[in-house]
Amino acid sequence: MRTTGRQAARLPVAMGAIAMLLAATSISGQQPPPRSNDGFRFRSGVELVNVTVTVTDGSGRFVPGLREDDFVVYDDGVAQPISHFDSERVPVSLGIAIDTSGSMAGEKMHSARAALERFLFDLLDARDEIFLYRFSEHPELVQDWTTDRRRLSRALGYLSPRGGTALYDTVADALPLAQSGQHRKRALVVISDGNDTNSATDARDLSRIVRETEVMVYAVGLEGGESAPRRTNTVRLPIPLPFPGGRGPVIGFPPTNTRGIYSNRGDASNIRALRELTDESGGRTEVVRTAGDIDPATASIADELSRQYYLGYASPHQGDGRWHSIRVELRDRGYRVRARRGYVATP
Numbered sequence: 217m218r219t220t221g222r223q224a225a226r227l228p229v230a231m232g233a234i235a236m237l238l239a240a241t242s243i244s245g246q247q248p249p250p251r252s253n254d255g256f257r258f259r260s261g262v263e264l265v266n267v268t269v270t271v272t273d274g275s276g277r278f279v280p281g282l283r284e285d286d287f288v289v290y291d292d293g294v295a296q297p298i299s300h301f302d303s304e305r306v307p308v309s310l311g312i313a314i315d316t317s318g319s320m321a322g323e324k325m326h327s328a329r330a331a332l333e334r335f336l337f338d339l340l341d342a343r344d345e346i347f348l349y350r351f352s353e354h355p356e357l358v359q360d361w362t363t364d365r366r367r368l369s370r371a372l373g374y375l376s377p378r379g380g381t382a383l384y385d386t387v388a389d390a391l392p393l394a395q396s397g398q399h400r401k402r403a404l405v406v407i408s409d410g411n412d413t414n415s416a417t418d419a420r421d422l423s424r425i426v427r428e429t430e431v432m433v434y435a436v437g438l439e440g441g442e443s444a445p446r447r448t449n450t451v452r453l454p455i456p457l458p459f460p461g462g463r464g465p466v467i468g469f470p471p472t473n474t475r476g477i478y479s480n481r482g483d484a485s486n487i488r489a490l491r492e493l494t495d496e497s498g499g500r501t502e503v504v505r506t507a508g509d510i511d512p513a514t515a516s517i518a519d520e521l522s523r524q525y526y527l528g529y530a531s532p533h534q535g536d537g538r539w540h541s542i543r544v545e546l547r548d549r550g551y552r553v554r555a556r557r558g559y560v561a562t563p
Contacts, residue, residue, distance in 0.1 A: 263531040263562055264300070265291070266400050266430055268498055268524050269544050270554040278523040279551050289527055290543040300528030307341060308521055309361075309397020311390045311431075313349040314375065315408035321377040324438060327507035328407055329372050331514045336365050339518035347393060348372070352379035353414045355386035361397070383408055384415035384422050387433070395429040401526070402431045403499065405517060407510065409438035423493065427539060428560050432499040435490055436513045439505050498556035533561040 267289060271279040284301035314328060336346065348359040348371050359371040387406060394404045426433060491501045500520075502513040533540055541558040 263533075263535060264528050265531050265542070265559055267527045267529075267542060267544060267555050268401055268432060269527060270498070270520055270524050271546065272552045272554075274550070274552070278520070280523065282525060282546070284527075286546055286548065287525070287527060288545045288547065289529055290541075290545070291529070291532060292540050293543070294532070296529040296532065298527050298529050300526070302526040305341065305522045306401055306526065307343040307345070307399045309394060309399040309402045310340070310344055310346050310521075311349065311394040311404040312346060313351060313355075313386050313390050313404065313406045314372075315352075315381060315383065315406075315410065316350045316375050316377050317352045317379055317381040317410055318377055319381075319410045324409055324507045325375070325377050327510050329375070331511040332372055332407075333369060334511060335514045335518055336368055339515055341522075345397060345399065347390075349386055349390050350375055351382050351386035352377070354382050355389045357389075357393070380413040381408065381410050382414035383412045384417040384419070386415075388415075388417045388422055388425055391425050391429050391431050391433075394431040401521070401524075402429075403434060403521060404431050405434045405436070405514070407436045407438070407514075419493075423496065426493060426497050427558065429497075430556070430559070431497060432556070433494045433497040434499040434517045435494050435501045436510060436517075437490060437501060437503045438507065438510065439503060495554070496557050498554060500554070531559075531561050535563045536561050537563040 269287070271282060273279055282303065284298055287298065289296050289298060312332065314332070316325070320328070340346070342363065345361050345363050346368060347357065347361050348368055350356050350358050358374070359368055362368065383406070387404070390404055394402050494501045502516065504510060504513050527544065531540075537560065539558055539560055542556060544553050544555045546553055
C-alpha cells in the first residue's frame with residue numbers, strides 16, 4: 217500500500233497521539249496508594265503504626281516544643297525510623313461513656329452532666345467528632361458520631377439514673393466504634409462511680425480488645441465520698457495529675473480484685489486494675505472523691521488531648537497478626553513519656 221506525501225507527514229503525529237492515549241489509559245487504571253484522613257500517604261502493603269505520646273515533667277506539667285529528633289520509638293526493642301511526626305493539636309474522634317446506674321442519682325449525675333457540657337462546648341475543638349454511650353444494666357448508644365454539640369447536649373439531658381452497672385460490656389462495645397473514627401487520634405472517656413455488677417465481659421477479654429485498637433482509654437472514677445463504706449488495709453499511693461502546681465491527691469484503694477476493675481461487694485473502684493487498663497492504651501485514670509471534682513478531671517483530660525505528640529512508623533512485621541510491644545523514649549531522660557504499650561500487626 218502506497219502512502220502519499222501528506223499521509224506520510226501525518227503518520228508520526230498519529231503515532232504520538234496513540235502513544236499518549238495508551239499512557240493515559242495505563243495511568244488511569246492504576247489505583248493511587250491509600251491515604252489517611254489527615255493527608256498522609258503510605259506505601260502499599262505497609263502498615264503505619266500510629267502512636268500518640270504524652271510528655272510531662274517531674275511536676276506533671278505538659279512539655280511543649282519537642283521535635284521529632286527528641287524521640288526514639290522501639291518496636292519489640294528495636295529502634296524504628298519515624299516517618300510521621302506532628303506536635304500540633306489535631307482533631308480527635310472521641311467517645312464518651314457515662315454511668316447512669318442508680319448510684320449516680322442526684323448530685324453525681326448533675327455534676328457529671330455539667331462537666332460534660334463544659335467539656336463539649338468549651339474545651340474540645342469544633343472539628344472533634346463525638347459519640348455518647350450510657351450504661352446501667354447494659355450499654356446503650358444514645359448518640360452516634362456527630363460534631364453537633366447541641367444534639368449531644370440534648371442526649372445528656374435525657375439521661376436518668378437507674379439499675380446496675382455494666383462498665384466492662386460498655387467499654388467492649390464502645391472501643392470498636394471509637395476505632396472507626398475518621399481521625400487518626402482516637403480516645404474514649406469513661407465516667408463511673410461504682411461496681412461492675414452486670415457485665416459478661418471480663419478483664420482479660422477487655423484487655424485483648426484494648427490491645428487490638430489504637431484508642432486511648434481515659435477513666436474518671438468517682439469514689440463514694442462520705443457515704444462510702446469504711447475500708448481497711450488500703451494502700452496509699454500518689455496519683456500524678458497534670459494540674460498546675462504539682463501532683464494530684466493521695467488516695468486509698470483496696471487490694472486488686474481478680475474479677476477486674478470493680479468488685480461486687482460494694483467497694484470503691486479498684487484503682488490498680490483500672491489504671492492498668494487505661495495505661496496500656498496510653499490513656500490514664502483520674503480518681504476523684506466528690507462529684508464537684510468531675511469537672512476538673514474532665515478538663516485535665518481535654519487539656520492532655522490538646523498537648524500530645526503524634527509519631528508514625530512503618531511496622532516491620534508485615535501483618536503477622538501478632539502482638540508487638542511499643543516503647544517511646546526521649547533523649548532527655550528527665551521527662552516522663554506515656555504511650556500505648558503495643559499493637560497487633562493487622563494480617
